[in-house]
Amino acid sequence: MNPARRVRSFFKPLVDDDFSRHLCLPPLFMENFNGQPPCKCTLRGPSGESWTVGLEGRNDGKFFFRKGWRHFVGDHLLEIGNFLVFEYDGNTNFEVKIYNPTGCEKEEAAAAKNTTGNQASIRNRKKSMLYKPADVKETSDGLIMFRSKYTCFERDVSKNPYRMTVPKELAVAAGLIKKERVRLIDPNGKSWKVKLRLDDTKYGSGHLRMTEGLIACWRANNISPGDTVVFELVNKKRSEMKIHFFRAEAGGKRPCLVLERDASDPDVEN
DSSP states (O other), X not given: OOGGGOOOEEEEEOOSGGGGTOEEEOHHHHGGGTTOOOSEEEEEOTTSOEEEEXXXXXXXXXXXXXXXXXXXXXXXXXXXXXXXXXXEOSSSEEEEEEEOTTSSBOGGGGGOOOOTTOHHHHHHOOGGGSOOOOEEEEOTTSOEEEEESSEEEEEEOOXXXXXXXXXXXXXXXXXXGGOSEEEEEOTTSOEEEEEEEEEOOTTSOOEXXXXXXXXXXXXXXXXXXXXXXXXXXXXXXTTEEEEEEEOOOGGGOOOOEEEEEOOOOTTOOO
16 A cells, blocks of 8 residues: 555444454555554553554454453443544554544543453453443334333433432342442433432331432433433443433323333343
8 A cells, every 4th residue: 555545544333242342444444554464552542541452363354453352342331333433653553532323422431441450340341331222113103112131210200300219129129229329321421420319218118319410410411391211220230320311292291101121132231
């Protein structure tokens, strides 16, 4: 390839589960190495920290980021729908930018830390960190079918935003009763730390409410009374829930939702 015309950047959309194991580099980009690709590359993420990944070739001539790639994926909480832009500096180093499906940079990635070698983090880096998107479809009779591989629950937004509770059985099973906060991840990928409060009573029938931090999340997402929120418990250990918003129809009519659990993937740990 003519040095003046070398490809210095490329982007990769994450479209299937294989991205968590390896990432294929474009053949045209590989011409930068003139047939002598390096064994390792350094990826510098949006946080400024670096990750070392192996570059491995196959018999069909394709090259992949492989060894160490899982750490990069896990530390940045990458998921299907994200897309990455790689800028090459000519010396086995890449600057990586990470975007959400909205086209905006993923804010969580800016705070990513390299946990390679941290045994506690490695043990906790479960496949559940690679969030699988829910399947949402509307039927001909107006029902919204929400099918997820994770435990879900829905809540209607009332005039009092503090009336947002976690189902008691779920709160106990997921250990949220013992947690002070939960992390909500909105459709734009922004995360919100929300305080949990147990309204205990002498009869033992207390409710676990989401309080401080919830209003800020609602305001940022233009949530109004009458809207419905679906919570997906995507990671128990990290107390993380993805949230999905369904707007009230004209006249304040609430959307009709049907939640279904997809248990077809035995690898999902929830």
